[in-house]
Amino acid sequence: MTLTANWSYPTAVRFGAGRISEIADACAAAGIKKPLLVTDRGLAGMEITQKTLDLLDAAGLGRAVFSDVDPNPNEKNAAAGVQAFRDGGHDGVVAFGGGSGLDLGKLVAFLAGQTRPLWDFEDIGDWWTRADADAIAPIVAVPTTAGTGSEVGRASVITNSETEEKKIIFHPRILPSVVICDPELTVGMPPFITAGTGLDAFAHCVEAYCSPHYHPMSQGMALEGMRLVKEYLPRAYTDGSDLEARAHMMSAAAMGATAFQKGLGAIHALSHPIGAIYHTHHGTTNAVCMPAVLRFNRPAIEEIIAQAARYLGIDGGFDGFCAYVDALNDSFQVPKTLAALGIENPDIDRIVAGALSDPSTGGNPVKMTAENTRALLLEIV
Missing domain, CATH: 1.20.1090.10 (Dehydroquinate synthase-like - alpha domain)
Known part of the structure; x- marks a missing residue:
């Protein structure tokens, strides 16, 4: 059986070995012209990450990367990521990695255009409606592990480093526009x-x-x-x-x-x-x-x-x-x-x-x- 498919549940998923080669086209489909790749420190220097950056660079999308992401990402990581996004003039995020890179990448895309502080958007009642939905940057998600499934989620888990509590930030627009599920990225x-x-x-x-x-x-x-x-x-x-x-x-x-x-x-x-x-x-x-x-x-x-x-x-x-x-x-x-x-x-x-x-x-x-x-x-x- 050939394990290659395009799915549209709950978002557009390009599934199959080798499909990381479509990363530039996925960005185009999401409307991203200048992406910031967000990943964790451990992945930043690995071959799969560098190959992805090479593909983006070759397509004229640059090779900007932010990797100051802890295993349990926190609001400090989020603030630094948002600053990198704004300073670089980026218009979208490639969230790349396991749960930490995916969650932090989604959060950076969510927060970069907001004016209210992070904790105003905690998943309590209808707090998500406080966000300016039109200001949320598009996201392409690329999982490199097989666990959290954050690539198809509408939320990010973020640790409050001061209280040492895990919080959930939810918004329907945090769901990535395009997902590339390439099992070759998990082989290592x-x-x-x-x-x-x-x-x-x-x-x-x-x-x-x-x-x-x-x-x-x-x-x-x-x-x-x-x-x-x-x-x-x-x-x-x-x-x-x-x-x-x-x-x-x-x-x-x-x-x-x-x-x-x-x-x-x-x-x-x-x-x-x-x-x-x-x-x-x-x-x-x-x-x-x-x-x-x-x-x-x-x-x-x-x-x-x-x-x-x-x-x-x-x-x-x-x-x-x-x-x-x-x-x-x-x-x-x-x-x-x-x-x-x-x-x-x-x-x-x-x-x-x-x-x-x-x-x-x-x-x-x-x-x-x-x-x-x-x-x-x-x-x-």
Whole structure:
């Protein structure tokens, strides 16, 4: 089967190996004539990034790059990126990388034309309507990992460095105009990142599937996304050059991020404050939290998880699914506790407070309270 296609859900996606060669045409389609490529420090000097800049330069679009992006990007990174965008007279952004580069790139495009401060646009109520939509610069997104799915998302996750809280900035126009999903760009990911990002995609699918909100389209997408992770993440982990596995994982990432329009839940509600305070890898933190959250939600999800298990070819219903998740984590050497993740004596009160204020909490199938969230957290300490 040829894994090459053009999709238009939820935005224009050019999917297939080698399609980074279309980056200049993608910019033209988005109306960008002078792009700023935004990526993280680790990617800035890598061959895939330099090749992309060469392609832009050869097309007369320049080779401007901003890479002062932390693994959990914050408002300082955003301010510096906006300054680089304005100083360079850019008219659009190529958001390039994993979740950090994609989220920060989208945020730079969003903020560059605004006059209000960043936190005025936090995802609370209708705060997104405060933005001047016409001032949002166009975005071309190029993922280089298969996890967050931020390339097909309408939001950016940004850490408030002063309060050490992860916040979500939402606006419909943050959705990139064009996405290039080229699995060849993910071939160089080390096994640890392949596993962590892949488990992030899996967490998105599981939580979207379990969310009590009504969204059958997302439900189906989440279920098939789980199947792709089950079938292809072990292959991508074992052989990073397995292009078929890399392609299916790139699809699963985009599917998970599209599916969680239905909602997320306690996995992300916990991992967001943990990551913001202790700077852990997001996908790996999700994986650490998932077994305990499945047990926590059992009264509300036992039957639908049993249905998912049947679709995925997992015997044993809910318990079989949980055993599968444990075995999957073990196969990637995922720590079982926060202590094993390197977090000694975590601030329980602070994490619980952060979890209860996180937007993901509202999508959890079991209502989260201070008491039961504390008990849940203590299971993974």
